[in-house]
Amino acid sequence: MALFSDQPGDEGLPGRERRLATIAVMTTTTMAVFDGSMVNIALPQIAKALNVTAGASVWVANGYLLSAAMTLAIFAALATRLGFRRLFTFGLALFTFSSLGCALSSSLDMLVVMRIVxxxxxxxxxxxxxxxxxxxxxxxxxxxxxxxxxxxxxxSTAVAPLLGGTLLSSLGWPWLFAINVPLGVIAFLLSLRVLPANQTSQSKPFDYAGALLSAVMLGALIVAADSFAKADAHELLSAAAYGLTAIAAAGLFIWRQRRAAQPLLPLEMFASSRFSLAALTSLASFVSQGITFVALPFLFQSVYGHSVFVSALLFMPWPVGIMLAAPHAGRLADRYPPAMISTVGLCVFAAGLILLALLPEQAQTWDIALRSLICGLGFGCFQSPNNREMLANASREHSGYASGVLAIMRTFGQCLGAALVGVILSFWLHTGTGVVQEAQAVRMSLWLAAAATILAVGFSSLRNRRRLPQRA
Structure with a gap:
């Protein structure tokens, strides 16, 4: 396979070690994707098994998201001090151990704590x-x-609901977490053996003030988005308080990063317009994806009246489209300007979202699937070239930071998108209840997703105009 063949002058690992390291990294990624996708469908069963309310069980999902969001920037900074292998194996061991803890949990409190870990x-x-x-x-x-x-x-996104449903029906919810244990052990042993021990800078002081401010800023943003989506008077006041906290923490964080001798997140990375534009493009596109992934289940089930199983099948064309487009887009990005390929993909993605927003009142399943497939093809064409653009326009010593920024853009884009759908649904359903109001709210959400994607097209197009040289 060309990915694991060697050529003179190649950087990185030799072919065989490169293959094993790829297995370790991708196994870990698969676990994380499965875990996030499968747990949501298990919340009703978890609530029943632990004898708690449905609202309380939501913290099984939110606890994971909140702790991950609050620590993303911190770990991106620690990577340069501890080294990629040491930090990766620590995180993998912690993830695997806490997965076992989740599987053995006998109360909601224990399960939420394990999910936070x-x-x-x-x-x-x-x-x-x-x-x-x-x-x-x-x-x-x-x-x-x-x-x-x-x-x-x-x-993984396409298979997760089917695998999750199978495990839930045959073995029960603890196995959604227990399945991570053998995979985690294999990935951990491979990581210790083949991941390179890159140079570290342990002598540099750690920016504790910046770490605290980043955690407060990112955590408050997540909680504000969650509260704002509920849209009742008490929750809106809470959302405003958390939002102001996030804004204040963000201002203090930027002030701190400009003055710290060794900042948590070097702001000079954003001096590269190509890096900054790639980050903004990623944020806007994941806002769009977050909106769509929350809105479509309401469209499929509440408006069109499909069952949960049929709704899951209607989701399949989206990841299938990504599967078809992403490998080819990645290869093209190694030969042609990645920004150009990303922009083309975003245009296709926007067209697919507009087609979804224009679905008739009585749509055929093949028509819905075709429009979802177009969205997936566009997003698959956009994602990997844009990620390449971000990483290639950060120096190698800033690779860990750039990777952290990429993860933050993805996390907060999806959270913001989900919150916007909650606000739109709450507003429309306050004007009346019924399928008509819900259909209007869903279509408005899809139009908003299309608008966010058009904004991403604008950010991405600016890179094509500038045509600045890429860093090695």
Whole structure:
């Protein structure tokens, strides 16, 4: 396979070690994707098994998301001090151990605590996984491996609901977490053996003030988005308080980063307009994806009246489209300007979202599937070239930071998108209840997703105009 063949002058690992390191990183990524996708469908069963309310069980999902979001920037900074291998294996061990703890939990409190720990372990691995891929692969293959990574995530997303349903019906909810244990042990042993021990800078002081401010800023943003989506008077006041806290922490964080001798997140990375535009493009596109992934289940089930199983099948064309497009987009990004390929993909993605928003009142399943497939093809064409652009326009010593920024853009884009759908649904359902109001809210959400994607097209197009040279 070309990904694991060697050529004179290649950076990174030799072919055989590169293969094993890729298995370790991608196994870890698969676990994280499965865990996030499968747990949501198990919340009703978890609530019943632990004898808690449905509202309380939501913290099984939110605890993971909150702890991961609060620590992403911290782990991106620690990577340069501890080294990629040490931090990755620590996060993987923590994720695996806490997965076992989740499986053995006998109360909601214990399960939520284990999920918070699991989120910390997941953040330690996911924040630097793309940077590790850049370390173990030569530049000539960077776009291709990032395309394969996008393909893996899409495949895992498509398979996760079916695997989760099978485990729930045959073995029960603890096995959603227990399945991570053998996979985690294998990935951990491979990581110890083959991941390179890159140079570290342990002598540099750690920016504790910046770490605290980043955790407060990111955590408050997540909680504010969650509260704002509920849209009742009390929750809106809470959302405003958390939002103001996040804004104040953000201002103090930027002030601190400009003055710290060794900042948590070097702001000079954003001096590269190509890096900054790639980050903004990623944020806007994941806002769009977050909106769509929350809105479509309401469209499929509440408006069109499909069953949960049929709704899951209607979701399949989206990841299938990514699976078809991402590997080819990654290869093209190694030969042609990645920004151009990303922009084309975003245009296709926007067209697919507009087609979804224009679905008739009585749509055929094949018509829905075709429009979802177009969205997936566009997003698959966009994602890996844009990720390549971000990593390639950060210096190698800043790879860990760039990888962390990529993870933060993805996390907060999806959270913001989900919150916006909650606000739109609450507003429309306050005007009346019924299928008509829900259909209007869903269509408005899809139009908003299309608008966010058009904004991403604008950010991405600016890179094509500038045509600045890429860093090696």
């Amino acid at each position: 699991q989120g910390i372990g997941g953040a330690a691995t996911l924040s630097i996984a793309p940077a590790i891929l850049r370390t173990i692969f030569p530049n000539r293959l960077l776009g291709r491996i990032l395309g394969m990574n996008a393909l893996l995530i899409a495949t």
